[in-house]
Structures are given as structure tokens and as C-alpha cells.
């Protein structure tokens with residue numbers, strides 16, 4: 548298949564590009580570099596042995612999108628491009644609605660003009676809100692707890708409405724749990740700008756000496772060790788989930804929502820212990836108060852992805868840590884400018 552990846556130089560997009568090429572597909576990447584660097588393209592070429600077909604375009608820019616879709620043909624798009632920081636979304640909701648929702652609408656309009664009616668959308672487990680009905684199934688009630696989560700839910704609903712209005716559309720919203728890890732080459736990985744909002748990049752920056760201590764937000768949750776529990780999934784497993792999802796669109800599945808997680812919960816302390824053991828580096832920690840908006844525990848019911856897509860996460864926690872550590876120690880300051 549010929550596939551457009553918006554946000555293709557980002558963390559999940561770049562790993563998905565590798566997985567798609569490995570599976571024999573052709574990819575075109577689109578990104579505005581608002582949260583990624585051009586160096587990713589060189590690294591992708593080194594991994595795949597193929598120069599990347601790339602357009603520097605903002606997904607909210609209708610003229611730019613039209614240029615891409617008129618110069619290339621596509622069977623499907625995977626839409627990653629969006630800002631993703633929960634805290635920033637509370638401070639700057641319009642940025643999130645413009646990029647997250649407006650960008651999605653602009654992309655769908657451009658696709659419709661070119662009769663490309665297959666899309667995989669990056670949604671998030673954040674749409675389950677603070678639900679403690681574990682494991683989280685796709686039919687669990689959704690709840691918005693911040694503007695970022697609202698953009699994800701709104702885009703899911705837009706895709707559902709679009710399929711209802713025009714049965715040619717096939718749209719799968721993938722609800723990611725917590726992607727971590729990196730490509731085993733150590734050439735691509737997660738490179739957050741500023742203070743990482745996610746646990747794994749924070750741990751790896753402490754390990755490499757960029758930050759002095761890991762703050763643990765609360766150790767008084769009703770969990771076995773008191774720290775929060777999440778479903779961490781290797782980014783290459785996640786990437787392979789996209790390959791399965793985009794290939795599944797060829798069977799005309801209509802609109803669907805599917806979790807991508809492992810189905811296993813790991814606590815903050817368990818993740819820190821695994822990192823210290825696998826990387827052989829001590830991680831100083833300091834317990835501070837709970838972070839607003841964080842629930843005690845979240846993990847996926849991963850059975851729908853297995854049933855519908857024939858996909859299951861297969862990489863272990865130790866592989867996640869080993870791959871993050873390889874990426875971080877080879878690139879202590881992330882990608883070069």
C-alpha cells in the first residue's frame with residue numbers, strides 16, 4: 548500500500564514508517580517539525596536503506612495538503628500529527644483544537660477531494676478519563692478530563708460521523724496506552740523537548756545525567772506499592788499494530804475503535820526497578836504529591852486488537868528498557884539540530 552504518515556518524523560510516526568517499510572509498504576512522511584527534527588529523516592534512511600519521501604507541511608495548511616495529495620497517490624493515511632502535552636492543552640486549548648481537530652478536518656477534506664477514504668487515527672487511552680473499570684475495554688464509557696483528551700474524542704466522533712454519512716470511509720481510531728522504547732538500532736527514539744511529561748523519558752534523562760532526580764507523583768495510591776500503574780507498550784509493537792490496522796482497512800471495516808496496549812499494568816516503582824536492573828544505572832527518586840488528573844491505574848483489554856487485527860504486543864518490559872537505554876545513551880541530548 549501507499550501510505551501517508553502525518554506527523555511522520557515524530558516518535559510513533561518514525562517507528563511506524565520503519566515497520567511499514569519492513570512490511571513492504573511505501574510511505575510518504577509529512578511533518579511541520581513543530582515537535583521533531585529533520586535529523587530523523589537521515590536516521591530513517593540509515594535504518595531502512597531508503598531515502599524518505601518527505602513534505603514539510605503543517606497539517607492545518609489546506610494548500611500544503613493539496614500539494615501533497617495532488618503530487619502523490621495514496622491508499623490510506625495514518626494521522627499522527629498533533630500536539631500532545633496535556634498540561635499545555637489546558638493552558639492553550641485553541642492550539643489543540645486548531646491542530647488536533649482543525650488539522651484532522653483539513654486532512655479529511657483533502658483526502659475526500661482525492662477519494663482517499665481510508666484512515667488510521669492516533670487516539671489515546673486518555674479518552675477513558677479516570678475510569679477504574681479495569682481492564683479498559685473499547686466499550687467502556689468515555690470521559691474528557693482535559694482539552695487534549697477532548698480533541699481525541701472529538702476526532703473519533705468526526706470519523707464516526709463521516710463513515711455514517713459516506714460508507715466509502717473506513718476509519719480506525721487506535722487508542723494507545725503508554726508507548727515507550729525505541730528502535731533496537733538506537734538511531735531513533737523519543738526526544739521530548741523541555742521537561743518530559745512522560746515517565747520513561749524522564750527516567751532515561753535521569754539515567755544519562757541530564758536531570759538529577761526522578762520525582763514520583765504520589766506513593767499513596769490504592770495499588771500494591773502505592774505508585775501509579777500504567778500499560779507500557781513497546782513503540783515497535785505499537786508500530787506493528789498500525790501496520791495491521793492499515794492493512795485491515797482493505798477489508799472495508801467501516802468505523803472502529805481499537806485499544807493498542809499489552810493488557811499488563813506496571814507501577815512506577817516496577818518501571819524504575821526494571822530500568823536500574825537492565826541498564827545497570829541507579830535512578831535517584833523523590834516522592835512528591837499526586838499530579839492533578841492522574842488516576843491510580845490504567846491498563847488495556849487488548850483482546851479486540853487480537854481478534855480484529857490479529858495483532859498482539861510481544862516485546863517484554865526488559866526489551867522496552869534496553870532499547871530506551873541504547874537510544875538515550877547513544878544520543879544523550881536527543882537528535883542533533
Ligand SMILES: NC(=O)c1ccc[n+]([C@@H]2O[C@H](COP(=O)([O-])OP(=O)(O)OC[C@H]3O[C@@H](n4cnc5c(N)ncnc54)[C@H](O)[C@@H]3O)[C@@H](O)[C@H]2O)c1
Pocket residue numbers: 553554555556557558559560577578579580581582583604605606607626627628629630631646650669670671672723724725726745
Ligand atoms: N506518545 C504518547 O504517549 C501518545 C499516547 C496516545 C496518543 N498519542 C498520539 O499519537 C500521535 C503521535 O504522538 P507522538 O508521541 O509520536 O508525538 P510526537 O510529537 O513525537 O509526533 C507528532 C508529530 O507531529 C508533528 N506535528 C504536530 N503538529 C503538526 C501539524 N500541525 N502539522 C504537521 N505536523 C505536526 C510534530 O512535529 C511531530 O513530529 C499524536 O497524535 C499523539 O496525540 C501519543
